[in-house]
Amino acid sequence: MKITFVGVGNMAGAIIRSIINSGRLKPQDITLFDHNETKYEPFLKLGALAAKDLTEACEASNMILLAVKPQDYQSLLEDIKSRGCCDSSKIFISVAAAISTPYICSTLEIECPVVRVMPNTPLLLGVGATAISRNKYVTDKDYTKICGLFAASGTVTALDESLMNAVISVNSTSPVYLYMLAKAMIDNSVEQGIDEKASRELVFQALKGSVEMLCKSEYSPDELIKMVASPKGTTEAALKKLNELNFCDVVSKAMYACTQRADEIGR
DSSP states (O other): OOEEEEOOSHHHHHHHHHHHHHTSSOGGGEEEEOSOGGGGHHHHHHTOEEOSSHHHHHHTOSEEEEOSOGGGHHHHHHHHHHTTOOOTTOEEEEOSTTOOHHHHHHHHTSOOOEEEEEOOGGGGGTOEEEEEEEOTTSOHHHHHHHHHHHHTTEEEEEOOGGGTTGGGGTTTSHHHHHHHHHHHHHHHHHHTTOOHHHHHHHHHHHHHHHHHHHHHSSOOHHHHHHHHOOTTSHHHHHHHHHHHTTHHHHHHHHHHHHHHHHHHHHO
16 A cells, blocks of 8 residues: 655644554655645655655555645646546545545546545644545445554544534534633633643643543543532532533534535535
């Protein structure tokens, strides 16, 4: 198995490093292509290869991972098609929001295997949460291999493609919800007189510990809330205010807005 990365940004770079570090592929089985060739350097040092142009990049591998922005997909796919370097033996992997497998096939004007992947930025630290789907042309064997590549940097959850726009709000965008929560908590604790360094340490560890409780305990979120919120206590007062401000409804509306935007991009 060989794979070409078209686009070598932060997300592609994280995937490349995790693949190499896990030993799932040898560095020389990875080919890079990006208009900004300065992005190649750290991966060339690891043993990856660089293509001189898009044609060479596509011909180098049986799997082509497209790591460009959604708005650049049409021109990229049309360029690949015009070069005659796409056929039913090539597997295309999309990591862009709202780019569907039928769109890729129709733009390339060929019925080819396409895998759609939605990772998130914690993948940079090897703790990513990746959602993945495929079209009917992808074999079970190839799909298992591709899932394995992303499993090297976190968890992988297979979904029907009809859910791939909605899942963006669940795993891809959701880190920003926690970052905003952390920022709000730090800002408030500083206002209350706690040193910023101490605030950051306490908030980050509290969030980390809470996630560990969600992942490793047998309790549901509702049960964990009850464990912390003693009747007539301080946490109950905080919960009352959050409920008055419709905290859960705000999160829900944000997630729907994310999915709606993904649908608009995909049209």
